[in-house]
Amino acid sequence: MVVELINTGSELMLGRVLNAHQQWLCRQMADLGWVVSRQVAVADTAREIEQAVREALARADVIMVTGGLGPTSDDLTRERIANLLGKALHEDQAVLAHIQHFFDMRKRPMLPRVRIQALVPDGAQVLWNPNGTAPGLAMEVQPNAFRGNGKASWLVLLPGPPRELRPMFMDFVVPLLRKAFPNETEFVCRTIRTIGIGESLVEHTLIGPLQPLVEAGLELGYCARPGQTDVRLVAQGVDAERIVRQAEEILRAKLGEHVYGVEEEELEAVIVRLLTEKRKTLALAESCTGGLLAHRITNVPGASAVLLAGCVTYTNEAKQKFLGVKAETLEQHGAVSKPVAREMAEGARERTGADYALSVTGIAGPTGGTEAKPVGTVFIGLAGPFRTIVVRNFNPVDRETFKHMTAQQAMELLRRKALEAS
Amino acid sequence: MVVELINTGSELMLGRVLNAHQQWLCRQMADLGWVVSRQVAVADTAREIEQAVREALARADVIMVTGGLGPTSDDLTRERIANLLGKALHEDQAVLAHIQHFFDMRKRPMLPRVRIQALVPDGAQVLWNPNGTAPGLAMEVQPNAFRGNGKASWLVLLPGPPRELRPMFMDFVVPLLRKAFPNETEFVCRTIRTIGIGESLVEHTLIGPLQPLVEAGLELGYCARPGQTDVRLVAQGVDAERIVRQAEEILRAKLGEHVYGVEEEELEAVIVRLLTEKRKTLALAESCTGGLLAHRITNVPGASAVLLAGCVTYTNEAKQKFLGVKAETLEQHGAVSKPVAREMAEGARERTGADYALSVTGIAGPTGGTEAKPVGTVFIGLAGPFRTIVVRNFNPVDRETFKHMTAQQAMELLRRKALEAS
Numbered sequence: 001m002v003v004e005l006i007n008t009g010s011e012l013m014l015g016r017v018l019n020a021h022q023q024w025l026c027r028q029m030a031d032l033g034w035v036v037s038r039q040v041a042v043a044d045t046a047r048e049i050e051q052a053v054r055e056a057l058a059r060a061d062v063i064m065v066t067g068g069l070g071p072t073s074d075d076l077t078r079e080r081i082a083n084l085l086g087k088a089l090h091e092d093q094a095v096l097a098h099i100q101h102f103f104d105m106r107k108r109p110m111l112p113r114v115r116i117q118a119l120v121p122d123g124a125q126v127l128w129n130p131n132g133t134a135p136g137l138a139m140e141v142q143p144n145a146f147r148g149n150g151k152a153s154w155l156v157l158l159p160g161p162p163r164e165l166r167p168m169f170m171d172f173v174v175p176l177l178r179k180a181f182p183n184e185t186e187f188v189c190r191t192i193r194t195i196g197i198g199e200s201l202v203e204h205t206l207i208g209p210l211q212p213l214v215e216a217g218l219e220l221g222y223c224a225r226p227g228q229t230d231v232r233l234v235a236q237g238v239d240a241e242r243i244v245r246q247a248e249e250i251l252r253a254k255l256g257e258h259v260y261g262v263e264e265e266e267l268e269a270v271i272v273r274l275l276t277e278k279r280k281t282l283a284l285a286e287s288c289t290g291g292l293l294a295h296r297i298t299n300v301p302g303a304s305a306v307l308l309a310g311c312v313t314y315t316n317e318a319k320q321k322f323l324g325v326k327a328e329t330l331e332q333h334g335a336v337s338k339p340v341a342r343e344m345a346e347g348a349r350e351r352t353g354a355d356y357a358l359s360v361t362g363i364a365g366p367t368g369g370t371e372a373k374p375v376g377t378v379f380i381g382l383a384g385p386f387r388t389i390v391v392r393n394f395n396p397v398d399r400e401t402f403k404h405m406t407a408q409q410a411m412e413l414l415r416r417k418a419l420e421a422s
Numbered sequence: 423m424v425v426e427l428i429n430t431g432s433e434l435m436l437g438r439v440l441n442a443h444q445q446w447l448c449r450q451m452a453d454l455g456w457v458v459s460r461q462v463a464v465a466d467t468a469r470e471i472e473q474a475v476r477e478a479l480a481r482a483d484v485i486m487v488t489g490g491l492g493p494t495s496d497d498l499t500r501e502r503i504a505n506l507l508g509k510a511l512h513e514d515q516a517v518l519a520h521i522q523h524f525f526d527m528r529k530r531p532m533l534p535r536v537r538i539q540a541l542v543p544d545g546a547q548v549l550w551n552p553n554g555t556a557p558g559l560a561m562e563v564q565p566n567a568f569r570g571n572g573k574a575s576w577l578v579l580l581p582g583p584p585r586e587l588r589p590m591f592m593d594f595v596v597p598l599l600r601k602a603f604p605n606e607t608e609f610v611c612r613t614i615r616t617i618g619i620g621e622s623l624v625e626h627t628l629i630g631p632l633q634p635l636v637e638a639g640l641e642l643g644y645c646a647r648p649g650q651t652d653v654r655l656v657a658q659g660v661d662a663e664r665i666v667r668q669a670e671e672i673l674r675a676k677l678g679e680h681v682y683g684v685e686e687e688e689l690e691a692v693i694v695r696l697l698t699e700k701r702k703t704l705a706l707a708e709s710c711t712g713g714l715l716a717h718r719i720t721n722v723p724g725a726s727a728v729l730l731a732g733c734v735t736y737t738n739e740a741k742q743k744f745l746g747v748k749a750e751t752l753e754q755h756g757a758v759s760k761p762v763a764r765e766m767a768e769g770a771r772e773r774t775g776a777d778y779a780l781s782v783t784g785i786a787g788p789t790g791g792t793e794a795k796p797v798g799t800v801f802i803g804l805a806g807p808f809r810t811i812v813v814r815n816f817n818p819v820d821r822e823t824f825k826h827m828t829a830q831q832a833m834e835l836l837r838r839k840a841l842e843a844s
Binding site: 017035043201204224289308313314321401 | 460
């Protein structure tokens with residue numbers, strides 16, 4: 001099955017927003033065994049939309065188009081696609097009632113323009129939108145005059161807001177595709193995430209041991225990110241499950257504790273799972289990561305069973321008041337120092353009664369560096385039922401990457417230590 | 423000038439990573455006056471890369487290709503494009519020396535495979551990569567056999583890691599394009615960000631007043647996001663600057679304080695700027711946003727002049743210990759309540775001496791809701807040199823959207839109040 005994705009929106013071409021649909025829809029489709037072969041983004045002008053859809057209709061069995069179903073004057077997708085397929089639009093009374101209800105519930109006036117969202121091309125299926133006003137639309141293009149082989153294609157139009165698109169895809173598009181395309185071949189994709197080892201060394205370590213499986217059909221992919229490397233294991237056909245499982249076993253044996261998670265599992269999810277299993281609690285004392293550690297850990301459902309408290313202590317006074325760091329330690333060594341990282345971690349642990357406390361103090365930049373402690377210098381402390389550990393790292397990167405890399409290093413320090421705990 | 427962007431990477435098609443290059447490069451190009459007309463993502467297989475590049479060469483003056491220049495076996499871009507253009511590859515000694523130096527500096531072994539990054543197609547320009555090993559490549563395809571009109575095209579290949587791609591684009595690609603394409607027409611694009619007003623009402627308010635400018639060439643775009651709407655003002659030609667400036671003036675007059683920023687300016691940047699200008703300081707007391715407020719504010723360079731401290735108090739004990747919330751208040755009203763939000767804000771303000779303190783307590787879900795306080799309930803408190811304000815909101819959305827919307831609402835409460843301050 002050939003699947004293509006078209007994202008419409010001038011804001012995409014102007015780089016004003018991030019195209020999150022591309023990842024999300026590609027991911028969902030891959031998990032269903034259908035890999036999207038091409039994704040195209042174009043401006044939301046009539047000509048661009050029509051051209052992109054016409055080209056995709058010439059190639060693909062399924063085309064998903066996102067955006068341009070809303071009420072404003074730059075929402076053209078519905079009308080241009082009806083025009084391209086030579087279908088008339090009619091006002092659907094059930095959709096109109098849903099839209100009216102949506103505004104009534106919120107006690108907001110419904111402007112006349114909003115009614116265009118109730119227009120449906122003749123013969124199209126309406127995909128209900130409980131989270132917004134514009135419904136999605138699905139239509140089988142048969143006969144497909146754009147395709148040399150005359151095969152039919154499915155065209156699925158989805159609204160732009162992610163909160164509307166995602167449930168609609170799950171609840172309506174997946175059942176529709178499963179019914180239209182039964183008996184697809186087996187497809188297995190598994191991503192293994194590693195930390196603390198470079199991309200070329202990961203491949204070098206794996207290439208020999210995995211060779212027999214590559215000959216049996218395993219496809220390998222590598223993706224380097226700041227401080228970590230993802231390895232992707234893909235196989236198709238009746239043996240897919242077995243090949244990927246065996247590859248994962250070999251990979252884990254070779255890379256050991258460098259492997260921290262699978263799929264899109266982030267370090268924070270691993271930390272919350274690990275500490276929950278071991279019934280341990282955590283406190284955080286952050287300076288230069290500025291709450292990122294707390295934010296990431298609290299993104300994980302169930303974090304409240306693990307995280308007792310976090311302090312973002314930007315000033316010296318806050319470090320003293322909330323964490324009990326000593327004035328003389330600050331004066332003698334400076335806020336960015338090993339002794340301060342130690343006192344921050346120990347203070348957070350003591351004041352919260354947590355099993356572990358992580359501390360971070362450093363210079364995120366762009367200003368604030370010195371010769372002895374340049375921008376990028378960071379001290380990470382870990383207090384626990386052992387002698388407090390403090391490591392010094394150097395992450396000379398932009399402010400946001402600095403926060404991210406430092407948070408990764410802090411969580412990795414905790415993960416390794418927590419793995420040892422009984 | 424027709425510009426197209428091709429992002430290669432199976433991880434994109436499998437939805438394993440977000441395509442941040444698309445936004446970033448489109449944004450940079452638009453700011454230079456060159457709007458990307460099409461962006462395509464394909465897997466990093468030889469056939470897909472060749473097909474996408476061949477199609478783009480038939481249409482575009484400039485084609486930028488990202489990814490696939492690294493050392494692993496799925497990095498095929500360099501080789502496939504040389505093949506497509508009929509160019510031989512030679513090993514560039516200066517590039518090889520740079521790669522060797524990169525590994526030496528890090529005291530890491532250089533594996534033989536890494537050398538393929540020093541291969542350069544005959545006639546290509548090398549774009550230096552101070553932040554990694556693989557250089558970029560630029561080549562003028564002349565004559566361009568793929569294009570009906572025989573016009574030349576520029577093909578620019580950039581490495582996948584953002585930390586390498588971005589400086590390379592700025593330092594080498596921009597000067598190259600400016601030299602190759604002088605005298606381009608004026609292009610002005612300005613995004614105005616509004617909060618607390620729906621998309622259709624924004625358009626309804628603006629459509630009449632902006633009509634004369636639309637007739638003079640103004641293009642309008644709207645983009646709805648959780649709790650906010652961006653309005654995009656675009657014009658081309660000699661009058662572009664004036665048209666967009668006048669449109670912005672009208673928009674600001676009509677939408678008033680709903681306008682909080684321009685371009686990609688986030689609320690946190692507005693807060694830091696506003697408080698810096700007014701010489702005010704801030705403390706944070708977060709429960710359900712779990713550090714997101716602190717993280718967002720500390721993402722802004724210069725935040726340390728404004729933010730004194732933040733506490734992430736997930737447990738009742740932490741609310742008492744770090745913020746001085748009274749045990750009886752917690753017992754009588756529950757942690758998610760108006761009185762607790764008030765005591766959190768007042769406690770944070772008192773203990774840090776900040777001018778303002780924001781507090782948030784609520785139920786992010788997916789569990790923890792009750793009939794009286796369902797998942798999505800949140801209380802936001804603001805203490806300052808006035809009677810403490812507490813508002814109750816209801817954001818019945820997924821956990822991450824909940825954190826985001828709640829943070830927006832909290833910052834918007836602070837922004838409005840800080841605007842009033844002398």
